[in-house]
Amino acid sequence: MSKGVHVAHNKLEASPQDQRGQGGHGAIPLSAGMLLVTLGVVYGDIGTSPMYTMKSIVANNGGIGTVSEDMILGALSLVIWTMTLVTTVKYVVIAMKADNHNEGGIFALFSLVRKVAPWLILPAMIGGAALLADGILTPAVTVTTAIEGLRTIEWGHALLGDGQTNAIIITIIIICGLFAMQRAGTSSIGKLFGPLMTLWFLFLAGAGLFNMLGNPSILRALNPIRGIMFLFSPINHSGIMVLGFVFLSTTGAEALYSDMGHVGKANIYASWPFVKAALILNYLGQGAWLLANNSNPQMLAMDIVNPFYMMLPEPLRPFAIVLSAVAAIIASQALITGSFSLVSEATRLNLMPHLRIHYPSDTKGQLYIPLVNNIMWVGCIFIVLLFQNSERMESAYGLAITVTMLMTTTLLTSYIAGILKHKLGACVFALLFGAIELCFFASCLTMFFDGGYVMIFLASLLFGLMYVWRRGTAIERTQTILLPVSKYIDQLGRLRNDETYP
Template identity: 55%
Template sequence: MEKKDKIRLGLAIGTLGIVYGDIGTSPLYVMKSIVASNGGLNHVSEDYIIGSLSLIFWTLTLLTSIKYVIIALRADNHGEGGIFSLYALVRKRGKWLIIPAMIGGAALLADGVLTPAVTVTSAIEGLEEIPTFEALFTGNTTLIVIIVIVILSCIFFMQRYGTMFIGRIFGPTMLIWFSILGILGIINILGDLSIFRAFSPYYAVELLFSDQNKAGFLILGSVFLATTGAEALYSDLGHVGRKNIYITWPFVKVCLILNYFGQGAWILSLKKIDDPFVNPFFQSMPEPFIMYGVLIATLAAIIASQSLITGAYTLVSEAIALNLLPRLNIRYPSETKGQVYIPAVTGVLWIACVGVVLYFQDSSHMEAAYGLSITVTMLMTTILLFQFLLQKGFSVITTTAILMTFGVLEFAFFISSAAKFMHGGFVAVIIAVVIMALMYIWFTGYYIKSKLVKSVPIKKFIPSLTKLKDDGAYPKFAHNLVYLTSNRNPARVEHAVMASILDKRPKRADVYWFVNVQVVDGPYAAYYTVESFDTDFVVRVQLKLGFRVEQDINVFLHQIAKDLISKGKLAQQKRKYSTATNRTLGDFCFVLVQDELSTEADLTNWQRSIMKMKLFIKRFTTSPESWFGLEYSDVQLENVPLYLSKKKTRKIREVN
């Protein structure tokens, strides 16, 4: 095998571990949920099983294969996928598109809480099916819950060290897992080849209207669990690339379908049933293999959980860059590209996952909550895909047909999942609503400030800055005085910035820098523009960074300063004292102006409430110096009242 072929094979195997953990563990609970929704194995007929399998097959085909693999993967943002990358592509088409982006992102993060709990619990419950451990685990919910919590805690704890070691076994483990799924399916199918009738959509439609289906259309809530990992498939586009997903998805789908059909054939082969609520996934295995099946299922569940956690990190970091979430401390535990670790997210996810396990106790109850949030995400993705296709020049008729097809299908799944609201679905809704509220507060507060805060033209203050620069009566504050500004207009800055330089304690410097960081659509973009106002001491820098680029302002600014000096646009700043020889840059002092809401701010009650909540949340987020990579730089913090637009104040008069 040539080297290129080995690399291609290695990437394909790696893709199995990174992309398909969620959807790959669905066989653990899908058929169990479908059977339980009809009253157990004693109450299912041949037509019911065939119809259910047909629904699973066509759901995987329409939603996963066609919508995500064929259509959504083409909506890549410079190689990145996911709902926030898609929003970044189409946001210029309308400000309202932030709404489906926020709803979908919040629902997807809620799914990240439920997936680890459901998958690990379903795998560990397989211990009840092993004859050796049956007496110990059957009915012993407490012991299963303890084991699940220990496993989940270990998964979350190891995030701080990175996942390079586990990453090496992700792919091979999932290759073994999918191979086992396919082989077990084939073994069971050989006993009843008539199961392949389920390929016909006739049986799917017939089941929805059949009297044998006690759940009616609500059976779709259980069927939908088979495709819950489809959104993660799109989100992981940037990790593995479109080509690797194209190569591996046919293998994954065949193995999944074979296993579902195999479980169905096993159910139809039953003559006498002692326990109508057994899990077909484990019971359809040869008895000596069940112990190994539980072990490999647990490993697959851990991988699925790990993938969802790292996906949550990526989602949160993108939301931060799009001003949808507050800045959080982001760490990079390894040299692996794109791997991040967010301690705050880890802590919240761990507490939420453990809470879900303690509340529901078993996977059957968790399934009621699982699926509802991801149907919402899929609906929101469909809306954004509609805008993307229009932007790409597809006809309104074609895009509307696609919107209606997937919209109606996903809405049906949403309604069937929403019917489980009181049986556990409310947990997913509560989690998603909390995240959505946080996004709304942060995003709205950002725009209230950016639209109403007072700004001034830099050029107007050039004479004052010139006099201050040359005024020896004031001690030099810094060679390079840097202010970070949120104003994107290259000719203006906030009034508070100029007030800090001229009105507080006049700050004399050789060069005044005004730096704005703008997040652009390209995930790894990194470029800048400069305006010097015909001077060699006032520099307005516009940094344009992709939403996946670390905002290390100190490093970028030193590079820019050296570029300007080499071009003769900035005077050399030779240092008399320095540990480095021939140093051409002086010291940099960064002044960070922090907002405080003034009682004089002219705001509506609603705006004031939003701003108060935003500033309150800000207290618990990472510091500005940490976020901008200035931990080891000279940083001055200044608090200024956030007036926005100043209202009239009552005059006070003296009396005798």
């Protein structure tokens, strides 16, 4: 009887990834079609980061009037090497090796290492809660940034005005439309995501190259020494806080690992070099434009200068604003569907209550969870109304995801040490990425009172839900297993011998 109970217990604990693995779930092969899908599904969040990263760095360093060659080269160096170390090395090269039957993400990683140490459930829950909290903020910040880009053209400025009311109204209308369409499914719209994001990345690369032509020396930003010198230089007016804004360039790295099961690691390996090259070219182009316009009276008169839009010729800006709005919607869609998958996995791991799940189309893996959709919908509108503008949202943006990355580092360290049996490699990995991400976390923590407290509050609520549900189901299971059967042997014997019952 005891053996049967424990077998049932282990089946209850099996993750969705484990179950798929037992069923022979195979890896998705490399193909042109899946490369397009990968571009549309995986890179929406990190792909929209050039819209606000350099803007935030410059604005919080004192504005365009403080721009100098050393400042721009140093800031760009920090951005480029953050993407290289965190996104490329940690996630693409290392984390994607830790797949659970070709599935990725923090809960899939936990399924691999949970036998190493029972306490690893805590970093898994903390990381999952922070990632869900980030999913609420991402649609708000990306759509708001895209709408605010209208101010860079004359008719758009007339539409929005100098206040923020009209921008908030348009942002909320778009967000409402985005969440309302989840019920019907997005398979038909999803077919457009790949080509549109391909166009987006080609646009990023082209705009960056166009502005680099006037200042090829901007390529000196590829030197990592430039970033270290700027970080500790007096021209860095933000101090360690600058890392919080630099970190915005890599906020979509966690999604890259989480979406591995949907698109296949081969397609991510093949597409990431193209995406990274487009992002770096755009950042370098923004830097070149800032150096060329740091004494422009028109730019100096502006409160906040967004080089992403301003570096474009004015006739091209309407197209750029429309395209950036589409990219923001795609990025938001990826976070919403990713949140549905994350909640579904948490439910199967007994970390969350069982919720009603709909499958609105025949597209493999597409979920719709009404309660989660409605909570995120209300949460996004609350974030927009609370923060009002993208600049304040960006202050809260990095904190939750740095927590997720630290928890992923903890689980990966356990995987390298406990599963791969490579203790030295685990120490090097933990020291390198733990130090980098702790620096990012400390810099983001300085923005706690500027909005970071909202994300910590949301993540804490979600973690509390997971913890209480986990403890409750564990107690219930323990009570069942420890039932004192000996007290009922006589009654069971009488029932067995009672011939009046079939």
